[in-house]
Amino acid sequence: MTALTITGGRIIDPANAVDAQQDLHLLDGRVLALGPAPEGFVPEQRLDVSGQWVLPGLIDLCARPVPDLPRELRAAAAGGVTSLCVPPEINPCIDTPAVAERLLEQVRRAGSARVHPIGALTRALAGEQLAELAALQEAGCVAVSPGADTIADSRTLRQALAYAASHDLLVMLSPRDPWLHRHGCAHEGATSTRLGLPAIPGIAESIGLARDLALVELTGVRAHFCRISSALSLPLLQQARAHGLPVTADVAVHHLHLCDTDLAAFDTLCRVDPPLRGAADRDALREAIDQRTIDALCSDHHPLGADAKRMPFPQAAPGMAGVETLLPLSLAAVRDGRMSLERAIASLTIEPAQILGLPLGTLAPGAAADLCIVDPEQCWTPDATTLISGGHNTPFLGRSLRGRVTHTLLGGRIVHQLDAHTRQAP
Amino acid sequence: MMRPTAPDDAPPLRHLLTTDGLSRPQIVSILDLAESFLPVGERAVKKVPLLRGKTVVNLFFEPSTRTRMTFELAAKRLSADVLNLEVGTSSTRKGETLLDTLQNLEAMQMDMLVVRHAESGAADFFARHAAPHVSVLNAGDGRHAHPTQALLDMFTIRRHKRDFTELSVAIVGDVAHSRVARSQIHALRILGVPDIRVVAPRTLLPTAIESLGVRVFTRLEPALRDCDVVIALRLQRERMQGTQLPSESEYFRHYGLNPARLALARPDAIVMHPGPINRNVEIASAVADGPQSVILEQVTNGIAVRMAVMAQVLGRAPARSDAA
Numbered sequence: 222m223t224a225l226t227i228t229g230g231r232i233i234d235p236a237n238a239v240d241a242q243q244d245l246h247l248l249d250g251r252v253l254a255l256g257p258a259p260e261g262f263v264p265e266q267r268l269d270v271s272g273q274w275v276l277p278g279l280i281d282l283c284a285r286p287v288p289d290l291p292r293e294l295r296a297a298a299a300g301g302v303t304s305l306c307v308p309p310e311i312n313p314c315i316d317t318p319a320v321a322e323r324l325l326e327q328v329r330r331a332g333s334a335r336v337h338p339i340g341a342l343t344r345a346l347a348g349e350q351l352a353e354l355a356a357l358q359e360a361g362c363v364a365v366s367p368g369a370d371t372i373a374d375s376r377t378l379r380q381a382l383a384y385a386a387s388h389d390l391l392v393m394l395s396p397r398d399p400w401l402h403r404h405g406c407a408h409e410g411a412t413s414t415r416l417g418l419p420a421i422p423g424i425a426e427s428i429g430l431a432r433d434l435a436l437v438e439l440t441g442v443r444a445h446f447c448r449i450s451s452a453l454s455l456p457l458l459q460q461a462r463a464h465g466l467p468v469t470a471d472v473a474v475h476h477l478h479l480c481d482t483d484l485a486a487f488d489t490l491c492r493v494d495p496p497l498r499g500a501a502d503r504d505a506l507r508e509a510i511d512q513r514t515i516d517a518l519c520s521d522h523h524p525l526g527a528d529a530k531r532m533p534f535p536q537a538a539p540g541m542a543g544v545e546t547l548l549p550l551s552l553a554a555v556r557d558g559r560m561s562l563e564r565a566i567a568s569l570t571i572e573p574a575q576i577l578g579l580p581l582g583t584l585a586p587g588a589a590a591d592l593c594i595v596d597p598e599q600c601w602t603p604d605a606t607t608l609i610s611g612g613h614n615t616p617f618l619g620r621s622l623r624g625r626v627t628h629t630l631l632g633g634r635i636v637h638q639l640d641a642h643t644r645q646a647p
Numbered sequence: 648m649m650r651p652t653a654p655d656d657a658p659p660l661r662h663l664l665t666t667d668g669l670s671r672p673q674i675v676s677i678l679d680l681a682e683s684f685l686p687v688g689e690r691a692v693k694k695v696p697l698l699r700g701k702t703v704v705n706l707f708f709e710p711s712t713r714t715r716m717t718f719e720l721a722a723k724r725l726s727a728d729v730l731n732l733e734v735g736t737s738s739t740r741k742g743e744t745l746l747d748t749l750q751n752l753e754a755m756q757m758d759m760l761v762v763r764h765a766e767s768g769a770a771d772f773f774a775r776h777a778a779p780h781v782s783v784l785n786a787g788d789g790r791h792a793h794p795t796q797a798l799l800d801m802f803t804i805r806r807h808k809r810d811f812t813e814l815s816v817a818i819v820g821d822v823a824h825s826r827v828a829r830s831q832i833h834a835l836r837i838l839g840v841p842d843i844r845v846v847a848p849r850t851l852l853p854t855a856i857e858s859l860g861v862r863v864f865t866r867l868e869p870a871l872r873d874c875d876v877v878i879a880l881r882l883q884r885e886r887m888q889g890t891q892l893p894s895e896s897e898y899f900r901h902y903g904l905n906p907a908r909l910a911l912a913r914p915d916a917i918v919m920h921p922g923p924i925n926r927n928v929e930i931a932s933a934v935a936d937g938p939q940s941v942i943l944e945q946v947t948n949g950i951a952v953r954m955a956v957m958a959q960v961l962g963r964a965p966a967r968s969d970a971a
Contacts, residue, residue, distance in 0.1 A: 410854070410858075411858035414853040414855040414858060414859065415829070416768065416791055417826055418768070418790070420854070422854070486771065487767075528744070528746075531744070531745075531772075531776070532745065533745070533764065533772045535789070
């Protein structure tokens, strides 16, 4: 029996339309009640979080806890992320139940976050032979995916989606036309023209999305579109919803803040896939969250060593570390005024939970006590001393961010607590 | 005493990576200094002692004859010690990273790195990671920039035309893959050229080329009308088949610079090409060898301009009277 009361915080729980200063009572790893303590409840511990916000633990739809899994899960906890989906294209590829089970076993030992593996749709993600999807599902995969490179052959993808639909599996798709996407490393526009970088046009995404939506309609599969980056994709998503297709979409939080002009000095930290798009795309994506065209925000966390980025831009590995900056960057987008706080928090909690069909992302009585407690005003600077992740590959390194996670609870257990003296730091 | 080559409004460059963002005085001071170096090549003893004791490394990851040779000649005429390193891109893939290569060369106490690489941004990469005493000159990086080529082109134009602010310049050919074209466009704009035209089929033009401040033509004849300067770009052989162009002969029929088309330009128009030329692909022999061609002059000027850049960047630029 462990009983804990969190007092003085502003509870923000979009799943239950709660936004109020209330006490939160936890018992045995679950939420017991909000507000006054239930009769006979005697907490063993009280946590006073006056001035702070208490949110459901964040659910990150795409994060790669590599190469050091325990360390990256601690980083996730430091970012307030209690659940993270791991895409199949890590090494080893999640294309057999054994790989998924071993990953989950490592996660159990690390114990600082929940991990939801996404299985490979085809063996080795080669786009040829179906992986054992039902077995992957039984091993704990919450969804399946063709990987970031998608499947070029529409006939193969059609079969794979139809098979996934038969097992009621969610499919996570990164829409792209592989031929338009393949050789580029930057968004096609004035910046790529000026820098002479091989470019990826916005239509590389919308053409891929149009094809994928047609196949979703044909096969009836539940589909989630990952890391939408182009404004051209938004009307297609709206149309699909209007036709009643069971589709959802997310965007990586860095796409709400950065655009192609940020790579003007060949900053390899800004090399991501899909690429940073134009300023108009960035602004449209922010609005799309408020308009519910985009459902969720993710970090697309991809820690990389310094060598991977110490290359001429086209040769540098794409990817950005982001699990620890997910919440502050989301809150910054709220302060910039294009997104409501309620929508931002929902897109990090209940929305991804519903996409995955998991009973998380809520503070309803009986729910798992996964919590993220954040000091919304505290400024901090991501750097080698403050980041826990082994990946320092973020252009936000050295930039002051507002909003710092002070406590993270996983099933009622404190898995991250900000050092008291660090909290005092300006 | 002549005026210094780097007046207050033109701070000397540490690196030369691109023409994008240079100021007009910076360009003009390089061109002025190059002017003073031009006679050096005509003397019996073609040397000045400005860079004596300095070590210049030509690090070429892409094959090049003329650019590497003129950089080498420029450094030697300035009395520098020159080291040439031709590295196939494959050999760095075998193990040594670009950073390792850079650090090894720094350990050999080089003062200047002249680098050519197939990837856009490679020169910026070297400049970002170079030790503080090392200067980097971009001898061409991917499709991004080839600033000394553009400066020697400006130098050549200036020797033939009175005033940049009255010129119409047409750049013909594969702009999409051309670092030369990008660097020329920036330099021409900085020098005040009011009418810059690019002409090629749409497959050879970057989507957002208009954003660089040029007018786009897809047909050659209207683009050449009343031009003062016509620059033909080299068409890489591998682009001539496939999806960008159907054939060499179709390209030459529609975009090749021949005497009849050149007649549409102003009678005193000059014809330029960064070389090496593909005869009867982008330019007819009659034009390349004709009276309006300044193609070989560009090569000669290239040495003087590269001398000027090296002298300025290594901070040894003297008053012009000393150099000449």
